[in-house]
Structure formats: structure tokens, C-alpha cells
Amino acid sequence: MVEGSSRRFGGLKMWRDYSTMRIESKPEVQPIPRFGLTGDIVAYRRCPRQYGYFVDRGFVPAHTVQIFYGTVVHEVLDRAHRHYEGFDDPATRGRIPGDKDIKAYFDEVENSLKAHGIRAINLRLRQQALDVLERFNRIEGPRLYPLVVDTEHRVRGTRKDYFMEGVVDVLVGSDSDLDSRKDPSKWEIWDYKGVRRPKRQDTEDMRSYIYQMQVYAALYEIRNGCLPRAAKLYFLNELQNTSTRPTSAECNVSISRNEIANALQEFDDTAAQIKECIEEGKWDAPTPSRAKEIEDTCVICDIRWSCPAWEQNHFPVQYP
Numbered sequence: 001m002v003e004g005s006s007r008r009f010g011g012l013k014m015w016r017d018y019s020t021m022r023i024e025s026k027p028e029v030q031p032i033p034r035f036g037l038t039g040d041i042v043a044y045r046r047c048p049r050q051y052g053y054f055v056d057r058g059f060v061p062a063h064t065v066q067i068f069y070g071t072v073v074h075e076v077l078d079r080a081h082r083h084y085e086g087f088d089d090p091a092t093r094g095r096i097p098g099d100k101d102i103k104a105y106f107d108e109v110e111n112s113l114k115a116h117g118i119r120a121i122n123l124r125l126r127q128q129a130l131d132v133l134e135r136f137n138r139i140e141g142p143r144l145y146p147l148v149v150d151t152e153h154r155v156r157g158t159r160k161d162y163f164m165e166g167v168v169d170v171l172v173g174s175d176s177d178l179d180s181r182k183d184p185s186k187w188e189i190w191d192y193k194g195v196r197r198p199k200r201q202d203t204e205d206m207r208s209y210i211y212q213m214q215v216y217a218a219l220y221e222i223r224n225g226c227l228p229r230a231a232k233l234y235f236l237n238e239l240q241n242t243s244t245r246p247t248s249a250e251c252n253v254s255i256s257r258n259e260i261a262n263a264l265q266e267f268d269d270t271a272a273q274i275k276e277c278i279e280e281g282k283w284d285a286p287t288p289s290r291a292k293e294i295e296d297t298c299v300i301c302d303i304r305w306s307c308p309a310w311e312q313n314h315f316p317v318q319y320p
Helices: 003-008 037-046 048-056 065-085 099-115 123-147 204-224 257-280 288-293 308-313
Strands: 034-036 148-158 163-172 188-193 230-235 250-253
Touching (some): 034 037, 034 257, 037 048, 048 257, 065 099, 065 148, 065 163, 065 188, 099 123, 123 148, 148 204, 163 204, 188 204, 204 230, 204 250, 204 257, 288 308
Parallel strands (some): 034 163, 188 230
Antiparallel strands (some): 148 163, 163 188, 230 250
């Protein structure tokens, strides 16, 4: 230390005064993990191996078929509900969107997805998505839109060692009476599925859809203080080549207390499995029988070439 500097700070003595000082570092606080119902729990249950690569490790899939279809369905229908409520333009309040409106909303969502690198793999898939959305709007719009209480209804809850959260697609009132629209016990929770309805109730996908609605019912009660009046799944792809609603499009889901408790326990179990996989850095492939149920996912999976389930099933090679 130079002489001037020593005088300015009172010499070296002032530094020796602090030589025995000990400062304890604060203990590291681990953040409480968050698990989304669809983005984490349902995705993991569908295929743990894919979840490990594309969610935990952050790899980006080369093909985004399911992301495109599911997102465009939900985003366009959300715009249709907003159209009827007049949220974006008061002039549209109380008016059912026409095919031109749905097409315009579709183009908006598609362009937004393209900006994020998400595209339909071919024109047939794109046209199919637009067609079922226009059919849904014509078939269900006049009956459904006047009853919609809320869309993209966010729900969340706290478990022992993690947070759980989800988004209910639509809340539907029992009628258009304003008083009933203020009573959450009279509302239904709806979830749109951009797929055909599974032919059997005992498939893993159908069990997962039902489980999803039962968890939503539990989170709904946390937010609103009561269970919903009913829970429904709507399978939009059942509307292909029809001008009326087929009975297979809607599915009522039982939401008894016992079923909800079982669903929450399953959520706990799956969350624990995900945390264990993260700690071990190991993500198991689906069983061969499970892979057959999700063949549409397996045949375009970027990591199928090293998957034992793929090798055992001998799925035909499919390119976009």
C-alpha cells in the first residue's frame, strides 16, 4: 500500500481490526417445484422418455404436429369466445362468429405459431384443423357461447412439497341468467381435445383425460370454494364430416369426492416419479404395450431410433 493510501484509510491497523471477523453464509434455499397438469404430469404419463428429452433437458422436437394442432384449436376457440363477448370489439358482442371470422382467427394463430417455429406438417392437417373449428363454431356456438362464464380459467393448489397448477379451457354456466352466472357451484368445467374420442374407456389416454378433469375439479374447488356442477370433455375431431353433434363428441366425467382424492394421489405419485427421474438423470421408455397405444406419437418421435419400445414393436417408418 502506498504512503498516501495508508494515511487516507488510517494505516494498516484498520484492516487488522477486521482480520478475525467471520460472516456466515445464508443456507441455500431450494425453490419449491411447480408441476403443470398438462405440461408436466400428463406429458410424463404419456411418455417419460420424451418428457425427459423435451421438457427436462430442453431439446426442441423437429416436428411439432401435436403442439400445432392442440394450440391452434384452443387459441382459435378462445378468440371465438372473446368475439361473442365483444372483448376485442364491442360491435361483435352477442354475435356468433362466421366461417370468415374463424378463418381470420385461424390465420392469426397460425402466423403466431410460425414465428415460434411451429407449423402444420402438411396442408391436409392444416385444413382438417380449420374444418373442425368451423364445424364446432356452427354446431356448438349458438348453444354454448351465451353460457360461457370464463375461458383459460387458471387454477392452482399447494401440496406437501410442490405447487400444482393448470388451466381449464372453459367455464360454462347452467343458463344465461346473470345470477346463476355468479354462482360457481352452477358452472361446468370443459376441456377441448383436438383428437378423436378413444374407442374404449379403459385405454391409457382416456384414463388420462378423465384423471385430468378430476384434478381440475380439485383445483377449481380451491379457487372457487366449491366443486363444479359437472366436468365435460369435448373431442373436436368427432365433428369431422358431420353437420350435427355426434354423441361421441361429449363425455361427462364423474367427479365424486373419492375419485378426486384418488386423482390427487396419482398426481402426487407422478410428481414424485418426475423428481426422482430428475435426480437420477434417467428417463425410461414406455412399455411396448403402452407404445402401441401412443403409436401416433411414437412414429414421428425424434428419439425413436434408440427406443427399445420402438424396436420391439417394429412400427413402420413414417416421415412428415
